[in-house]
Amino acid sequence: MSGSNGERPPAGGVPDEDYLPIAEHGLIGDLRTAALVGTDGRIDWLCAPRFDSPSVFGSLLDADRGGYWEITPTCPTAARHQFYFPDTTILITRMLTDDGIVEIQDFMPILREHDPGHRQRLVRRVVSVRGSMRMTVRIAPRMNYGRDAHRLDPLPDGVRFTSTALVLTVRANVPLDAGGAGPVTDAVGTFEIDEGQSALFVLETAEPRGDDGDGEPVGAEATTRLFDATVDFWRRWLRQSTYTGRWREMVHRSAMTLKLLTHEPTGAVIAAPTLGLPERIGGGRNWDYRYVWIRDAAFSLYALLRLGFTQEAEAFIGWLTQRLADSADGAAGPLHAVYSIDGHSRLPEEVLGHLHGYRGSHPVRAGNDASGQLQLDIYGELIDSVYLFNKYGKGISHESWTDLCDILDWLMEHWDSTDESIWETRAGRQNHTYSRLMCWVAVERMIRMARQRGLPADLGRWTATRDAIYHQIMARGWQPETRTFVQRLADKDADGPPETVLDAALLLMPMVKFVSPTDPRFLSTVEAVRHRLVADSLVFRYDPVQAPDGLDGTEGTFSICSFWWVEALARSGEIEQARLALEKMFTYANHVGLYSEQIGLTGQHLGNFPQAFTHLALISSALNLDRAMG
Incomplete structure (x- = not known):
């Protein structure tokens, strides 16, 4: 990490009253x-x-x-x-x-x-x-x-x-x-x-x-x-939407927000238009989100396809296809977790030491070192988005299929590796259960596409690897004492301490079809999340005290996790609880229907604003709850 001058602004700086609350803003764009x-x-x-x-x-x-x-x-x-x-x-x-x-x-x-x-x-x-x-x-x-x-x-x-x-x-x-x-x-x-x-x-x-x-x-x-x-x-543009459900105003505002965060010339979808907004006022978790996370963009593709915005999905697939063609093995794998809007993967962090930071929250960082991390989950999210486009869009080309097979060949050799995973922790690489889950998704979706379209594939090898990942998650990602899926795989050596850390990302298990939403293991995980990570309808992604992530300070609840919680409840049959949780989450939107990355326990918006990841999760949860309610 390098700085423009490495110095902090003078102590005291600017009074807090000179800064509006993050939520007191609307977004415009071109x-x-x-x-x-x-x-x-x-x-x-x-x-x-x-x-x-x-x-x-x-x-x-x-x-x-x-x-x-x-x-x-x-x-x-x-x-x-x-x-x-x-x-x-x-x-x-x-x-x-x-x-x-x-x-x-x-x-x-x-x-x-x-x-x-x-x-x-x-x-x-x-x-x-x-x-x-x-x-x-x-x-x-x-x-x-x-x-x-x-x-x-x-x-x-x-x-x-x-x-x-x-x-x-x-x-x-x-x-x-x-x-x-x-x-x-x-x-x-x-x-x-x-x-x-x-x-x-x-x-x-x-x-x-x-x-x-x-x-x-x-x-x-x-x-x-x-x-x-x-x-x-x-x-x-909005007339293209096929959504006619109960929460039309919130869903359409989220769709327009995703569109505003799309760079039309390239088709790239950025995570947020801001940098440096803190996850805790006065804290140091202040990142630059003006880039394309493969993960976020892949989920955005799902949301846009579900709403009928196929042109945006096609544009993003075009951007993604170029990243596949440019892929090359490196320390972080053939693909990077983060790219610039025109596809560059080198985004070195720079501390803007002359800036005071929002209400004194510094350092203010431009650039993002997460681009150099190994995040194995992105391969599942990427291939799942291609699978959906192949199913609901125009289908993928021979060249794209060949590129995907090359990337899958790399993943077959590296899925059983430590990584930084979805939350981009800076405490060293770990064996993350969520990363294994999404590696399973990558292989499983490739098998589906090959069978649906008769595409060339080493189905025997792929199937064996898919099954090996499944069994590893069930054996080492499941904690029988607490009866929960956990954030990190248990050590192969049975003498190691049992893993007990919950991770809200594992609420996605039935959404990616790894388990049934009524599987007893998933239902007991839902109960554990309810008691340990949920505050009213707000959901923490994990407990950073219990699972140190290499960063100082605390953070708010993660808005995307709160919408995942709604969808998990809906899929597992708790329809009334899901509806109540969704309606409560709507009360945390700002006055024009926008969400930041995180929500504090007093309802204040924290982190970069507005965040695409949150709005696409809102769309998904509303669509699936609508379907569950009939």
């Missing part, structure tokens, strides 16, 4: 990148031009150094509300004051490759709903995580910020001036809007290349066209 907009009207997170680019606005991680774009009334605000324009990702923030009501409409028009004049844009339309409002605006970008200086130039209808790597042009129909103490780097303005009037701002991103042109003037008609086109895109 399928290239995404921004977080707070309920106070401040954009405090945006990386441009891609998800994994350095931040432009990053006050979410440092209220002093990070940069932001704020629009707010000059008079006190009595109440704030935020919601999505129906069936879209256009975010509306309403502020109620004694002088009237104002709303900010934030959205990013979808880029179209066939339209060369369509730049990446972020639109902010400020509308006076009632009364006359006096507003202030401050645009304070801080390029490259706040490390790069920039030049501010006035334009006839806005301002331009230029750094060595990026140009931001903001055009507006209200005056913007250079302002700020010290070196002038911010654009500021004060304006009044009467009832029914609007103020318009359009930010465009571009690479430095001399003359950036005059751009399109900002006007009500042009902005309305962008708004209407964005509404049309999202509503047309």
